[in-house]
Amino acid sequence: xxxxxxxxxxxxxxxCVGCKACVxxxxxxxxxPDGYCRDWIVEDIWGLFPNLRAEIRxxxxxxxxxAPCVDACPTGASHxxxxxxxxxxxxxxxxxxxxxxxxxxxxRYVHPDGYVDKCTFCAHRVADGKTTxxxxxxxxxxxxxxxxxxxxxxxxxxxxxxxHKVLHPxxxxxxxxxxxT
Amino acid sequence: xxPTLLExxxxxxxxxxxxxxxxxxxEIAVYLFLGGLVxxxxxxxxxxxxxxxxxxxxxxxxxxxxxxxxxxxxxxGALFLDLAYKLHVFRFYTAFRPTSPxxxxxxxxxxxxxxxxxxxxxxxxxxxxxxLLKKLPLAKVLAWAERKRQALLGATLAGGVGLGIYTGLxxxxxxxxxxxxxAVLGPLFLTSGLSSGAAxxxxxxxDEVDRxxxxxxxxxxxxxxxxLIAAMLLGFANAGAAGQLAADALLGGAWTASFWSxxxxxxxxxxxxxxxxxxKKHLPxxxxxxxxxxxxxxxxxxxxxxxxxxxxxxxLP
Numbered sequence: 191x192x193x194x195x196x197x198x199x200x201x202x203x204x205x206c207v208g209c210k211a212c213v214x215x216x217x218x219x220x221x222x223p224d225g226y227c228r229d230w231i232v233e234d235i236w237g238l239f240p241n242l243r244a245e246i247r248x249x250x251x252x253x254x255x256x257a258p259c260v261d262a263c264p265t266g267a268s269h270x271x272x273x274x275x276x277x278x279x280x281x282x283x284x285x286x287x288x289x290x291x292x293x294x295x296x297x298r299y300v301h302p303d304g305y306v307d308k309c310t311f312c313a314h315r316v317a318d319g320k321t322t323x324x325x326x327x328x329x330x331x332x333x334x335x336x337x338x339x340x341x342x343x344x345x346x347x348x349x350x351x352x353x354h355k356v357l358h359p360x361x362x363x364x365x366x367x368x369x370x371t
Numbered sequence: 372x373x374p375t376l377l378e379x380x381x382x383x384x385x386x387x388x389x390x391x392x393x394x395x396x397x398e399i400a401v402y403l404f405l406g407g408l409v410x411x412x413x414x415x416x417x418x419x420x421x422x423x424x425x426x427x428x429x430x431x432x433x434x435x436x437x438x439x440x441x442x443x444x445x446x447x448g449a450l451f452l453d454l455a456y457k458l459h460v461f462r463f464y465t466a467f468r469p470t471s472p473x474x475x476x477x478x479x480x481x482x483x484x485x486x487x488x489x490x491x492x493x494x495x496x497x498x499x500x501x502x503l504l505k506k507l508p509l510a511k512v513l514a515w516a517e518r519k520r521q522a523l524l525g526a527t528l529a530g531g532v533g534l535g536i537y538t539g540l541x542x543x544x545x546x547x548x549x550x551x552x553x554a555v556l557g558p559l560f561l562t563s564g565l566s567s568g569a570a571x572x573x574x575x576x577x578d579e580v581d582r583x584x585x586x587x588x589x590x591x592x593x594x595x596x597x598x599l600i601a602a603m604l605l606g607f608a609n610a611g612a613a614g615q616l617a618a619d620a621l622l623g624g625a626w627t628a629s630f631w632s633x634x635x636x637x638x639x640x641x642x643x644x645x646x647x648x649x650x651k652k653h654l655p656x657x658x659x660x661x662x663x664x665x666x667x668x669x670x671x672x673x674x675x676x677x678x679x680x681x682x683x684x685x686x687l688p
Contacts, residue, residue: 210382230383236376249383258547264474265462284462285455287394288473294547294684296392299385304456358684361547 193339195273196255197311198366199325200334200345200354201248208233208246212324212333216250219312219323223302228309229324245371248324248333251276251297251309252357252365259289259298267306273337274366275313280305294361311335338366376688392548392680398453400673404567405446406538407560407668411568412439413487413531415588417524419581420494427496431575434499436491436527440484447480472544476537483530489516490527535561542679550617550675550682555603560672562599566592567668570642570661582656586646589664593643600635616682626678634674638667 208231216222216229229250236243253276259268260276267282268289278289278298283305290298290306301307312322316335320326325333336345345368348354352370359365387394416435420428427433454460463477493516495503504510516523539560542551569589573582607618620626645660 213382226385227383230381232379232381232383234376235378238375242377249381258545261470262473262545264466264468264471264477265459266466266468267462282459282462282466283456284459285457286453286473287455288471288545290388290392290394291545291680292547296388296683296685299388300394300455304459306455358687361684 195337196339196366197253197273197275197316197335198338198345198349198368199250199311199322200348200368200370202332202334202348202352202370203245203247204370205330206231206246206248206332207330209329211327211329212248215323215327216309219315220310222307226299226301226307228297228307245369247369248328249295249297249357250324250367251311252295252363252367253309253311255364255366256362258292258294258361258363262288262292264288271313273311273316275311275316276308277310277313278306278308294358294363295365392683393677395453395676395680397673398449400669400676402446402449402453403538403541403560403672403676404669405442405449406534407564407672408567408571408665409439409443409446409483409564410531410535410538410561411564411566412436412442412571413483413490413527413568414535414565415568415572415585416494417490417528417531419584420490421521421524423520426578427498428494429575429577429581431572431577432581433494433496434491435572436487436494440487440491443480443483443487472537472541476534476541479530479533479537483527483534486523486526486530489523492516493520493523532561535564538564542675545679547684548679548682549613549684549687550620551679552613552617553603553606555599555606556675559596559599559603562592562596563668563671566596566664570664570668573656573661574658586650586656589661590643590646593639593646593664597635597639597643600639612687616686620678620682624678625681626674629670630674630678633670634667637663638670642667 210231212229213227220228222228229248232247232249234245253274255274257276260270264286265282265284267279269277269279271277285300285304298306298308315322321335325335334345334348336343338346340346349368354368354370356365356368383389412435416432419432451460467478468474492513536557539556543554543556546552566589569585573585604618607614621630642660642664649656
């Protein structure tokens with residue numbers, strides 16, 4: 191049966207130590223400009239001292255199934271490709287920044303060359319059958335990437351067996367970055 | 372009880388995104404203001420010139436639609452200055468994306484030019500027409516426009532309404548910015564554009580009848596604007612945590628002083644009072660009132676543009 195792919199990333203917040211290897215791997219792989227990053231580490235601490243709870247998350251573009259950036263883009267530069275990956279076509283981008291304003295996760299930025307840039311789920315590597323740079327380097331096996339519509343995939347099995355959440359589900363964007371809690 | 376978030380740290384420091392989103396500056400505020408002003412001018416001049424007149428209308432009214440196009444070009448110039456990838460500006464016109472308000476806006480802007488230019492020809496008095504026909508071979512165009520007078524003025528009116536609403540919808544549909552996430556912005560910017568357009572015309576010499584009408588319309592627009600602002604705040608009050616965040620900026624937060632002093636008092640309350648006095652006491656209108664209305668319109672765009680960018684989902688629990 192021909193089944194549509196849905197690429198997702200699963201972040202195990204119980205394993206992440208916030209080493210930032212994913213951030214550096216992304217910079218090296220995608221040659222992001224100085225002072226900008228496509229992925230980043232967030233550390234949240236909850237509770238009432240001394241009963242504290244911490245969560246460390248590796249965050250990036252959520253490649254939303256219902257992506258507001260694609261809807262807001264006036265030229266079609268922001269678009270979806272196979273597997274639901276959201277990309278920016280540099281040749282079509284005017285740098286109008288409507289997509290940046292439309293993103294609830296603030297995952298985008300203006301590249302010094304003028305176009306808008308963000309995480310690509312390493313689409314160039316995925317096309318070669320490889321995984322993303324951040325997943326490949328993660329030393330604690332926090333990050334997982336794959337097709338959530340394939341029941342045999344690692345990500346599908348993690349989502350089936352572990353408690354998980356997405357960030358700001360109230361936006362209705364149907365984000366594809368999952369956090370195991 | 373839910374645990375309270377004590378500390379939130381991030382390694383991301385992308386310029387213009389962190390610590391607070393600030394991607395659109397004065398260029399967009401000026402563009403939104405001029406877009407609204409042009410919308411107002413097109414709507415008001417179409418209404419005032421709807422019926423052909425026996426007497427030549429005042430000079431400013433004759434040139435209002437053409438002047439609107441000059442102002443629109445200035446606004447589009449400001450828009451162009453904001454683009455990060457200026458060489459790709461033509462890409463707006465190699466696509467039409469029905470889900471994107473900015474795409475609608477880009478096309479509305481270019482469609483307004485021919486329609487308003489033809490209306491501009493119709494608005495010209497006999498002297499100006501004679502001068503123009505000596506310079507340019509437009510006799511046939513003018514005759515055609517004269518035959519289609521109502522349709523052209525109607526199209527100009529519709530274009531003005533579309534432009535005015537679009538400037539508000541542009542922000543209103545970017546729902547990731549919580550403060551812009553209100554349906555009131557479209558009508559609010561349209562009304563503000565109408566009062567700006569009336570104020571702009573009132574800066575010039577007008578016939579008594581036109582002047583009287585424009586002052587009345589300006590007052591009505593200002594009242595509606597005040598009601599819409601109240602509706603916006605009332606909406607925030609009933610929208611839970613997101614509404615609270617949106618309202619905070621204007622009711623005690625960073626943008627409170629500029630919003631209430633520049634937009635509400637300077638741009639709406641004082642001009643309304645002055646126009647009321649001028650009408651009641653039959654005083655000659657001075658340039659102060661329209662200037663305040665125009666500055667208030669600019670302040671409305673600037674404050675909401677800045678406050679909205681500072682209200683992302685990351686600020687919600």
